[in-house]
Amino acid sequence: MTPQIHNISFPVTEPGALDQDQAYFYLRENGEQVRLRFHDYAEIYRRPGLYEQLFYQRLRCIxxxxxxxxxxxxxxxxxxxxxxxxxxxxxxxxxxxxxxxxxxxxxxxxxxxxxxxxxxxxxxxxxxxxxxxxxxxxxxxxxxxxxxxxxxxxxxxxxxxxxxxxxxxxxxxxxxxxxxxxxxxxxxxxxxxxxxxxxxxxxxxxxxxxxxxxxxxxxxxxxxxxxxxxxxxxxxxxxxxxxxxxxxxxxx
Ligand SMILES: C[S@@+](CC[C@H](N)C(=O)[O-])C[C@H]1O[C@@H](n2cnc3c(N)ncnc32)[C@H](O)[C@@H]1O
Missing domain, CATH: 3.40.50.150 (Vaccinia Virus protein VP39)
Incomplete structure (x- = not known):
């Protein structure tokens, strides 16, 4: 099965303006923009591949x-x-x-x-x-x-x-x-x-x-x-x- 590619974008913020527990991102899906916090785990896990794409591909978590x-x-x-x-x-x-x-x-x-x-x-x-x-x-x-x-x-x-x-x-x-x-x-x-x-x-x-x-x-x-x-x-x-x-x- 080809993993779903999510359309993720990050907000424009002053460097360091958001603490880690305040960080959020935008997801464009079905023509709408959804705003999710990094801690919205239920919403993130519900979407196949989103957790991996966000933290491991975009943000290079090792x-x-x-x-x-x-x-x-x-x-x-x-x-x-x-x-x-x-x-x-x-x-x-x-x-x-x-x-x-x-x-x-x-x-x-x-x-x-x-x-x-x-x-x-x-x-x-x-x-x-x-x-x-x-x-x-x-x-x-x-x-x-x-x-x-x-x-x-x-x-x-x-x-x-x-x-x-x-x-x-x-x-x-x-x-x-x-x-x-x-x-x-x-x-x-x-x-x-x-x-x-x-x-x-x-x-x-x-x-x-x-x-x-x-x-x-x-x-x-x-x-x-x-x-x-x-x-x-x-x-x-x-x-x-x-x-x-x-x-x-x-x-x-
Ligand atoms: C950033 S994720 C890390 C997941 C995984 N360890 C990894 O490295 O990809 C943090 C996880 O801790 C869980 N968590 C937070 N509070 C918890 C608690 N009191 N008891 C058990 N799990 C908790 C969250 O639901 C979330 O899935």
Missing amino acids: SPRKAHDVLEKVLKDNHVELSSLRVLDLGAGNGMVGELLDAARVIGVDIVEEARAACERDRPHAYDAYYVTDMSRLDAATAAEMKRWQIDCLTCIAALGFGDIPVPAFAQAFNLVQDGGWTVFNLKETFLHESDRSGFSRLVKGLLVSDILEVHHLERYRHRLSIDGRPLFYYVLVGRKRGDIPPGMVRA
Whole structure:
């Protein structure tokens, strides 16, 4: 099937005028112009190929591949096979990360039903199971079911902060990982700036100097371009879990 080509255009804005969570674009379809925010995930996933065309072709996002490659390198250095791990992919979307993971089990979770539907439509092979739930409000039955997967690796790519995955959701997923398990996630570079006092920034800075996370790899790289063509730099972190995130470290 030939993928649908969408007619995407970006607004004229002053450089840096829009925060990442305010960014939007126009879509011309059926003779009409639709305005969509980057965070209108349900609308984006509903249109086959739009997510890929917007973030991966136009805005040159490289993060799923980058995360996969650094995770694989760290695992190799530690004599661990990715194919032996049971991965939870938090903020799985339409499966861009899941499809790269040649792991024993890959479990996806996303808050948006349209994400699962898009994944089933476009990458039905990516996950062994896909949960639609808000990880910050995980019910006991789903938590118990997720625990039965015996997760020993958490991936969370292009999904932390900026109105996406909040601190309690990340902590919940992190705490499902068995001690000694692995994690790879990325975050905008400003989260590590001293001036950033957001809950997520505090959590990550706390983890970096804690006994909870053993950091194996921290690298600054170009995640993607902004709508005005500027590079957006992120850090990718690979670490090994050494304990749970305690409630005191979790602030939304
Ligand atoms: C930018 S997408 C990233 C998708 C994919 N990881 C990728 O790299 O292409 C962020 C995803 O996080 C999901 N998300 C946001 N808040 C969430 C929550 N509380 N629990 C689970 N998923 C959430 C969104 O629905 C969205 O699909």
